Amino acid sequence: MSIVAEKLTHIYLEGSPNESVAIDSIDLKIEAGEFWGIIGHTGSGKSTLVQHLNALMQPTSGRICVDGDDLKDKKNRREARKKVGLVFQYPEYQLFEETVLKDIAYGPMNMGESTEKAYEIAREAMVSVGLSPDEIEGRSPFELSGGQKRRVAIAGIIAIRPRYLVLDEPMAGLDPRGRKDILNLLKTLREKTGCAVIMISHSMDDIAQFADHVAVLNEGKLYKAGSVAEVFSDMEALRRTGLDIPQAAILAERLKKQGIEIDRSIYTVEQMLDFITEKTGGVSG
Amino acid sequence: MKDITLGQYYNVDSIIHALDPRTKLVLTFAYLILVFLVSKLWAFGLVALFAISIIYLSKVPFKMVLKALKPMRFLLVLMFLLNLFAAKSGEVLLKWWIFEITAGGIRQAVFIVIRLLLLVAGTTLMTFTTTPISLTDGLEKLLAPLKKIGFPSHELAMMMTIALRFIPTLLEEADKIMKAQLSRGADLESGNIIKRAKSMIPILVPLFVSAFRRADELAMAMESRCYHGGEGRTKMRVIAFKKRDAIAFLIFASAFALILVLQKLVVF
Numbered sequence: 269m270s271i272v273a274e275k276l277t278h279i280y281l282e283g284s285p286n287e288s289v290a291i292d293s294i295d296l297k298i299e300a301g302e303f304w305g306i307i308g309h310t311g312s313g314k315s316t317l318v319q320h321l322n323a324l325m326q327p328t329s330g331r332i333c334v335d336g337d338d339l340k341d342k343k344n345r346r347e348a349r350k351k352v353g354l355v356f357q358y359p360e361y362q363l364f365e366e367t368v369l370k371d372i373a374y375g376p377m378n379m380g381e382s383t384e385k386a387y388e389i390a391r392e393a394m395v396s397v398g399l400s401p402d403e404i405e406g407r408s409p410f411e412l413s414g415g416q417k418r419r420v421a422i423a424g425i426i427a428i429r430p431r432y433l434v435l436d437e438p439m440a441g442l443d444p445r446g447r448k449d450i451l452n453l454l455k456t457l458r459e460k461t462g463c464a465v466i467m468i469s470h471s472m473d474d475i476a477q478f479a480d481h482v483a484v485l486n487e488g489k490l491y492k493a494g495s496v497a498e499v500f501s502d503m504e505a506l507r508r509t510g511l512d513i514p515q516a517a518i519l520a521e522r523l524k525k526q527g528i529e530i531d532r533s534i535y536t537v538e539q540m541l542d543f544i545t546e547k548t549g550g551v552s553g
Numbered sequence: 554m555k556d557i558t559l560g561q562y563y564n565v566d567s568i569i570h571a572l573d574p575r576t577k578l579v580l581t582f583a584y585l586i587l588v589f590l591v592s593k594l595w596a597f598g599l600v601a602l603f604a605i606s607i608i609y610l611s612k613v614p615f616k617m618v619l620k621a622l623k624p625m626r627f628l629l630v631l632m633f634l635l636n637l638f639a640a641k642s643g644e645v646l647l648k649w650w651i652f653e654i655t656a657g658g659i660r661q662a663v664f665i666v667i668r669l670l671l672l673v674a675g676t677t678l679m680t681f682t683t684t685p686i687s688l689t690d691g692l693e694k695l696l697a698p699l700k701k702i703g704f705p706s707h708e709l710a711m712m713m714t715i716a717l718r719f720i721p722t723l724l725e726e727a728d729k730i731m732k733a734q735l736s737r738g739a740d741l742e743s744g745n746i747i748k749r750a751k752s753m754i755p756i757l758v759p760l761f762v763s764a765f766r767r768a769d770e771l772a773m774a775m776e777s778r779c780y781h782g783g784e785g786r787t788k789m790r791v792i793a794f795k796k797r798d799a800i801a802f803l804i805f806a807s808a809f810a811l812i813l814v815l816q817k818l819v820v821f
Binding site (some may be wrong): 322324348349353354356359361362363374375378379410424425428489521532533 | 727730732733734735736737738739740754755758759763816
């Protein structure tokens with residue numbers, strides 16, 4: 269059970285003078301249940317990569333398999349869209365139905381569920397994104413607040429019950445509270461359903477804290493991929509691509525320079541907190 | 554979507570490109586009138602010859618113009634058939650059930666096809682050689698005298714500019730929304746026509762919502778930069794009537810006059 273990309277390459281407008289290589293021979297294996305963070309600068313190919321995962325885009329060369337099925341085969345594409353749920357950037361702009369309930373049920377109904385069953389799934393999805401069905405299901409999605417709309421849109425994908433949930437910058441444009449809510453709901457959802465989460469994000473801190481694997485894209489190439497500990501063990505390499513480094517890692521680096529010995533890799537606030545409490549014997553101040 | 558060449562700009566340097574947009578607008582308009590005044594087959598040949606020499610001067614490849622004509626082929630066939638059977642005048646050549654083909658019908662059918670081809674070729678050439686911005690600038694200047702009777706010429710030109718500017722943006726947006734709904738299992742390809750039309754709702758509703766949102770935002774942005782219509786507004790690129798425009802007018806006027814006079818004088 270995994271998504272496997274082999275030498276995945278996509279070239280826009282191939283053969284024309286405006287041809288550009290969006291992603292270049294990417295090899296990646298995402299196992300069921302993992303939490304991947306995908307980072308990279310604007311234009312590094314992150315969005316192009318994730319659109320290959322549910323066959324919205326076809327590779328120019330190379331291949332992509334979901335649970336062993338090659339997406340080159342058209343018959344596998346529909347199944348792939350059911351297995352791999354893709355939440356686009358600013359997903360609230362795709363809401364269209366009269367009521368929140370109908371909008372969330374759109375996905376499951378397309379996937380062949382009966383209306384009754386789809387509504388039931390939709391209500392469950394509402395709960396899992398922290399919305400109360402009684403309060404919200406009958407309202408128009410257009411009269412909700414920005415954060416609520418975002419959650420309804422994410423619920424619309426969760427309702428498909430994907431095995432792999434892919435999100436393209438799900439926190440873009442939200443306030444810190446909204447960001448945290450979304451991250452926590454992804455974490456809970458993964459614990460509850462066991463689905464894999466693949467999240468594009470610009471925030472190293474969020475990825476360090478929530479993901480267990482990281483893929484770093486740079487100019488269309490897979491710059492680094494592996495467990496969070498592996499990738500963050502080489503901060504210099506990350507810095508060379510011009511990406512941000514987790515705040516806690518910067519602090520750890522400075523402490524080292526001050527002559528404080530650190531016997532482990534630290535890249536999340538929790539790890540730093542543990543380290544400091546250990547060093548100071550739990551006495552604060 | 555990529556095949557839409559109508560209304561596209563072809564970027565080369567030529568005498569035609571350098572003309573004042575007003576000149577091109579007026580001359581294109583005159584050309585349109587000419588195409589309707591001509592009513593003899595050989596006269597159409599002269600008009601076509603004239604159009605071809607202008608295309609040659611514009612350095613736009615003939616292939617591009619032909620490509621612009623290509624989407625019209627169904628319309629042309631339809632117009633040809635309609636005129637062939639509907640217009641009844643002169644000698645009856647063929648009769649079958651309720652269908653009748655007359656000499657006048659053939660004549661009119663051929664003429665309508667030639668006219669349409671010449672019309673589209675001419676207007677396409679104008680958009681090929683004029684950027685949308687200078688086209689709307691030219692239109693604004695041309696319509697400026699009408700301001701006296703309260704015609705909003707600047708506002709009209711601004712609306713056209715904005716509309717043109719947002720075509721690629723909305724296409725991109727439509728593509729994104731389509732992909733988002735495909736991710737939710739939307740099926741846009743199968744089913745009968747009603748089912749397919751219905752499957753467009755999840756794409757059209759968000760597209761309209763987003764178009765209105767963008768319009769709102771743009772209006773706000775324009776207002777915060779103190780936009781208040783055309784009153785007292787100056788242009789960065791001032792369009793000016795030059796000698797070459799006068800020459801163009803002369804050439805067009807004499808060519809058109811020649812064609813019309815010949816048509817009147819020659820009997821066949």
